[in-house]
Amino acid sequence: YTDTAVWYFNLSTNETWYSDQVFRIYELPPQSLNSHLNTFNHFIHQEDKDIVLEFINKAFRLQYPIHIEFRINTPQGEKHILYITHWSHSNSGQFILSGILQDITDGILKQKELMELDKQTVFFKQQIAYDELNASLGHWQINLLTRKVILSDNIYRIFGVKSNSLSPGL
Numbered sequence: 167y168t169d170t171a172v173w174y175f176n177l178s179t180n181e182t183w184y185s186d187q188v189f190r191i192y193e194l195p196p197q198s199l200n201s202h203l204n205t206f207n208h209f210i211h212q213e214d215k216d217i218v219l220e221f222i223n224k225a226f227r228l229q230y231p232i233h234i235e236f237r238i239n240t241p242q243g244e245k246h247i248l249y250i251t252h253w254s255h256s257n258s259g260q261f262i263l264s265g266i267l268q269d270i271t272d273g274i275l276k277q278k279e280l281m282e283l284d285k286q287t288v289f290f291k292q293q294i295a296y297d298e299l300n301a302s303l304g305h306w307q308i309n310l311l312t313r314k315v316i317l318s319d320n321i322y323r324i325f326g327v328k329s330n331s332l333s334p335g336l
């Protein structure tokens with residue numbers, strides 16, 4: 167439900183295991199590839215690959231946990247992945263590297279959409295301010311729930327009064 171998958175690697179035995187959901191994130195049939203630590207490296211987006219692999223390899227060498235985001239290429243297209251690892255010990259004292267993968271593509275796309283809407287809002291505000299100055303227009307709005315009235319600066323200019331001198335019950 168959360169597009170999250172888990173995996174682990176035993177440093178002593180080189181045993182690697184990926185949950186079926188890891189394969190689903192990469193849009194592959196479950197357990198369709200041989201499991202090893204670098205099974206999915208060739209899916210990393212070409213523009214991200216060098217820095218991501220350098221970061222992952224250095225963290226592995228130093229046994230540091232990591233938390234990174236990067237892009238992958240799947241048969242259906244590009245996805246954004248959140249990649250988190252953690253080092254621990256098994257009951258017999260072996261080093262275990264475990265990880266979580268999460269497909270965050272939808273969140274990234276929504277974030278980009280919100281940024282675009284913010285840009286449009288800024289543009290429209292600038293356009294309204296330009297229109298007010300050049301066409302002698304004024305704008306106002308009323309919040310029907312709170313009954314708060316907001317007047318543009320040009321409303322005051324049009325009526326020839328000082329800013330905020332009009333009563334809220336305008």
